[in-house]
Amino acid sequence: MADMGRAVVATALGGPEVLRLVEAEVTPPGPGEVQVRVHAAGVNPWDWKSYAPGSGGRPPVRLGLEVAGVVQAVGTGVRWYSPGDEVVAWPVTGGYADVVTAPQRVVVRRPDGLDVVRAAGLLAAGVTAVHAVDATGVDDEDVVLVHGASGGVGRMVVQLAVLRGARVIATASPASHDCLRRFGAEPVTYGPGLLDRVRDLEPALGRVTVAIDAVGTRESLDTSVALVRDRRRVATLVALERAAGLGVLALGHGAGADPGHDVREAARSQLTTLAADGSVEVLVTGTYPLEQAAAAHVRSRDGHTGGKLVLVTR
Numbered sequence: 001m002a003d004m005g006r007a008v009v010a011t012a013l014g015g016p017e018v019l020r021l022v023e024a025e026v027t028p029p030g031p032g033e034v035q036v037r038v039h040a041a042g043v044n045p046w047d048w049k050s051y052a053p054g055s056g057g058r059p060p061v062r063l064g065l066e067v068a069g070v071v072q073a074v075g076t077g078v079r080w081y082s083p084g085d086e087v088v089a090w091p092v093t094g095g096y097a098d099v100v101t102a103p104q105r106v107v108v109r110r111p112d113g114l115d116v117v118r119a120a121g122l123l124a125a126g127v128t129a130v131h132a133v134d135a136t137g138v139d140d141e142d143v144v145l146v147h148g149a150s151g152g153v154g155r156m157v158v159q160l161a162v163l164r165g166a167r168v169i170a171t172a173s174p175a176s177h178d179c180l181r182r183f184g185a186e187p188v189t190y191g192p193g194l195l196d197r198v199r200d201l202e203p204a205l206g207r208v209t210v211a212i213d214a215v216g217t218r219e220s221l222d223t224s225v226a227l228v229r230d231r232r233r234v235a236t237l238v239a240l241e242r243a244a245g246l247g248v249l250a251l252g253h254g255a256g257a258d259p260g261h262d263v264r265e266a267a268r269s270q271l272t273t274l275a276a277d278g279s280v281e282v283l284v285t286g287t288y289p290l291e292q293a294a295a296a297h298v299r300s301r302d303g304h305t306g307g308k309l310v311l312v313t314r
């Protein structure tokens, strides 16, 4: 009889109410594949966007792009991993599950210094942030404006930019300001008057030379192009359609954006190393059992998680 495990699926297009925890067959890993017993899975906005009306998703939609867990089986030709290895993986299909199978190239070892819950929230946001600081060429001469700096992606962008020696201005609601200061950024509250509040900081910090938008509002992009002279140093991760008209970088998938395959692929082991020694932190603000994936999605869709949400399987 085939092995069975639990998996979260979107049974229709809609909101979190369409999510169900179902029994799914666990197939043996194929050639070059690693089967991972999932201990924790990161929640990302992409997960609920993938089954939203108009998304083009085809139910049942398996969810979950990133996991942390233990290798339980390997397919033929897998040389890098053995059963019992602690790993993280991104991108995977169907990571909201007890077991997921993925090509060995998307898997990386989880160092001892990185606990399993934080590890599950590291890679999807982390590789995006690495792409953003890389594409905009952030270095120690820069003053970087980060929109959405309290979110999963934004927090990583802030920390990576600070590590590169840049000065960072970080937009977020006030609840996250202390943490952003601890990361070395100057926080500002978003909303009406944002442009003036950022300009008020320029005499002390220097002129803003780079803007990275992890929000996608009219305000975030308008503020960015008003401040940064070189539009090729403004990047949006969200307002991909609007980017071309403004002449700014669109990073990600779809709408002619730069998917950054190579830089994102190369970022996995860099990120686990940085997180293991505390050079970057994953701030987890909520953990949910797998059966409460819908509650996690309700909170993620609200857009004010203050960090990463993670599903745990045990």
Ligand SMILES: NC(=O)c1ccc[n+]([C@@H]2O[C@H](COP(=O)([O-])OP(=O)(O)OC[C@H]3O[C@@H](n4cnc5c(N)ncnc54)[C@H](OP(=O)(O)O)[C@@H]3O)[C@@H](O)[C@H]2O)c1
Residues within 6 Å of the ligand: 044, 045, 046, 124, 125, 128, 147, 148, 149, 150, 151, 152, 153, 154, 171, 172, 173, 174, 176, 190, 191, 214, 215, 216, 217, 236, 237, 238, 251, 252, 253, 300, 303, 304, 305, 306, 307, 308
């Ligand atoms: N292009 C790509 O490759 C790529 C990859 C990953 C993610 N993304 C996208 O990037 C976005 C952020 O992802 P995430 O994982 O960081 O999400 P998240 O953790 O939910 O963070 C959302 C952020 O948005 C801020 N925010 C909410 N409403 C706002 C508003 N009206 N004005 C300004 N800021 C506002 C929140 O700030 P407060 O909580 O402080 O209010 C928070 O910092 C999502 O749209 C996601 O789909 C794109």
